[in-house]
Amino acid sequence: MHIHPLITDSASLANLCARLSNSPFVCVDTEFMRENTYWPDLCLIQIADSEEAAAIDPKAKDLDLKPLLDLLVENEEVLKVFHAGGQDLEIVHNLTGKTPYPLFDTQVAAMAMGLGEQIGYSNLVETLIGVKLDKGARFTDWARRPLDKRQIDYAIGDVTHLAKLFPKMLEKLRKTGRGGWLDVEMERLGDPASYANVPELAWTRIRLPGRKPEVLGRLRAIAAWREREARNKNIPRGRIAKDETLADMASHPPREQADLSRVRGLSPSWASNDIGARLMAAIAAAEPFTEEEMPPREDRRPGLGKEGALIADLLKLLLKVRSRDADVAPRLIARSDDLELLAAGVRKDLPLLEGWRYDVFGKDALALVEGRLGFSVKNGKMVMTAIEG
CATH class of the missing domain: 1.10.150 (DNA polymerase; domain 1)
Known part of the structure; x- marks a missing residue:
């Protein structure tokens, strides 16, 4: 397999994608950082077919990613192969509003092969192709530039090994007749709706503080407010306020902005600053859930005593x-x-x-x-x- 030098210019990327567009499949992986941001900070993209592989630097100046993104989300003739690709798909969705299609996830496929429910990539590689991976660069700072050779070699290895083990998995699935078992799972994994963080639905990820319509209405309003604040500042939503703080405010709302100084989990400065004012505005604008909007009870199990x-x-x-x-x-x-x-x-x-x-x-x-x-x-x-x- 031919390994290209790190791609940092648009012409080289366009040429690579033109060749890969004629392949039956491409294996894809990403390296990113998100500990301190709302949006994943995309640091590296790796891609390979059975003949060539490359790492692409999305932080390179003036690099046009469009040929690569078009290959992933517009070209339906090429199968896109990931391993535990949920976060990779989220990144692609953030960039395009779409998800790669058609899609194959080797971790999901491994379940149909009896290899475990969430087999790690290194264990899968060792099991199927007998290669023991070097994990030394696993927790590297991918945002730091320049990237050294060991980092790039480690990253490209994720897709070169994937390009070798994927055909083995596919052949076994065909022999056992289990390829069709995965269709629904792949459709679910690739559903764009799964990666669209709609602020008005952010409340659904929080443990409900009760079932009173007015409490749920406030929870919906302040969860949407937090989502927008985190996006605008590009910081993790938990840095704005923790889930339990939102749930507490939904149940026991502050009556005026000065009361925010007594809310556990919030900075006392919110009692007089702009972010506190925006929070109070969100609470004031909250409307109770209608009967149709009420979530189903958790005990959906009639008679399960x-x-x-x-x-x-x-x-x-x-x-x-x-x-x-x-x-x-x-x-x-x-x-x-x-x-x-x-x-x-x-x-x-x-x-x-x-x-x-x-x-x-x-x-x-x-x-x-x-x-x-x-x-x-x-x-x-x-x-x-x-x-x-």
């Missing part, structure tokens, strides 16, 4: 058995919330009762909760036994 909880525990045991038999990560088959819903009697809109999940687990799960299936031990191994009515 003590007996239902025991049934849910049995379903979790069944999931372990079936995922072992199928050699697939349990989390790819079903989530705990869905098991509890099934135990409570819910039968609609459960992924585990659809498609391949039904064949692997769902039909047995239904049989278990309906009393047609039981557990037994045979030769020291847990097995399922049909119960005749």
Whole structure:
């Protein structure tokens, strides 16, 4: 594989992307810093196909990233391969408003191959291609310039190894017929809505302080206010105010700006400065939730009392058995919330009762909760036994 020198000029990047646009797949990774910012500070982009690889310096003066971004989000003929790519996709979405498509995530694919629920990249590389990675540059300061050779070699290695292991994974998935299992997961991972931080929805990430419409209305208003303040200042939202501080103010709102000096977690200076005034304006403008806006109760499990909880525990045991038999990560088959819903009697809109999940687990799960299936031990191994009515 040909490794290019660090790309810092637009002509070299355009030429690289023109060649890669004819490849069946490209592997992509990014290095970024975000400890002190709201937006991830993109420091390096690595890309490779089966023949060539390069690192691209997005901080290089006058570098035009458009050919690369077009390759990622406009060219639907090239498959984009990531490993645990959620944060990489977020960066691309921040730059373009879109996400790469079509998409393949090797960490998700590893679940279908029985390699664990969240296998790390270094473990995946060692397992599939027998290479032990040097982790020495893992916690480097990627924003510092100039980047040294060890940093660049480490970064490019992330995509060169990915370009070798991806075809192996794809071949195994084809042989086992599990490629189709991943379609829904990849669609979910690549959904642009997952990466759009809408200020008016920021409250949904905060633990609710209650279910009073006026409290939730204030929480929505001040969470949106915090989101905009953090964006404008480009600092982490927690530097503005912690979640628990917002929840407390939603439940016990300050009556006037001077009261902000007594709110735990806020600077006393907010009692008289502009940011405090903007916070008070947000609280004053808050409107109670309407009945339609009220969030569903967390206990979406009708009738899940003590007996239902025991049934849910049995379903979790069944999931372990079936995922072992199928050699697939349990989390790819079903989530705990869905098991509890099934135990409570819910039968609609459960992924585990659809498609391949039904064949692997769902039909047995239904049989278990309906009393047609039981557990037994045979030769020291847990097995399922049909119960005749």
